[in-house]
Amino acid sequence: MDDFGPYAALMQSDRAVHMGGPFDLERAWQWFASDVAQWPLKGCGALAVTETATGRLVGQVVLNDLPHFPERELGRMAFAEGRGYLTEAAARLRDYALGDLGWPTLVSYVDPDNRRSAALAERLGARLDGTAGRPDPADLVHRHHKGADA
Numbered sequence: 001m002d003d004f005g006p007y008a009a010l011m012q013s014d015r016a017v018h019m020g021g022p023f024d025l026e027r028a029w030q031w032f033a034s035d036v037a038q039w040p041l042k043g044c045g046a047l048a049v050t051e052t053a054t055g056r057l058v059g060q061v062v063l064n065d066l067p068h069f070p071e072r073e074l075g076r077m078a079f080a081e082g083r084g085y086l087t088e089a090a091a092r093l094r095d096y097a098l099g100d101l102g103w104p105t106l107v108s109y110v111d112p113d114n115r116r117s118a119a120l121a122e123r124l125g126a127r128l129d130g131t132a133g134r135p136d137p138a139d140l141v142h143r144h145h146k147g148a149d150a
Contacts, residue, residue: 003048006057006079007032018111019077020136035062044072044097049089056080061089063097063106070133071107072097074144076120087123094124098146106144109134118142 011021011028023031038045044063051058058080064073074094076086097103107129108121118140126142134141 003057003060004029004032007060007077010077010079018114018117034066035060038063038065043101047089047093049085051080051083051085058083058085059089061086061093063093063101069109069135071105072103074106074108074124076108076117078116081116087120090120091124094144098144104146107132108142108144109136109139110142111136112138112140 008025008028010016011019011023011031012025013022016022021027035046042065044065046060046062048057049059049061050056059076059078062073062075062077064075066073074090074097076090078086094106097106108117108124108126110117110121112118121142121144124144126144129141129143132141132143
């Protein structure tokens, strides 16, 4: 619950524009609850990313297995940027999904105007897949494969 304040602040800000926001507090709570509820329901979900030295929340990485998404997704949100925290966390979560969970593939849905998110997917070794389904027809789909280098 301690993470909801920073999460809601981001979701209510202009930084949420690439996810269809900004959102009101009710919708931010629905997203947050969905991220958390996936763990007992689906065995996946969101993880907070914290800076080790300070304990400061810097972002979130998530494995989404949602009924309204065509495929399982590796997502992320940065509360603080520029230090590589999300790249490291997303690489570990990707490896967990493709290794430990045995998922054969995974995608990241990226708003075409969100160059930073696309660059992170590319740093993780994901490649554009123009044939993949997408929840928003405008999204770019970056496909992750086992053994991709971060």
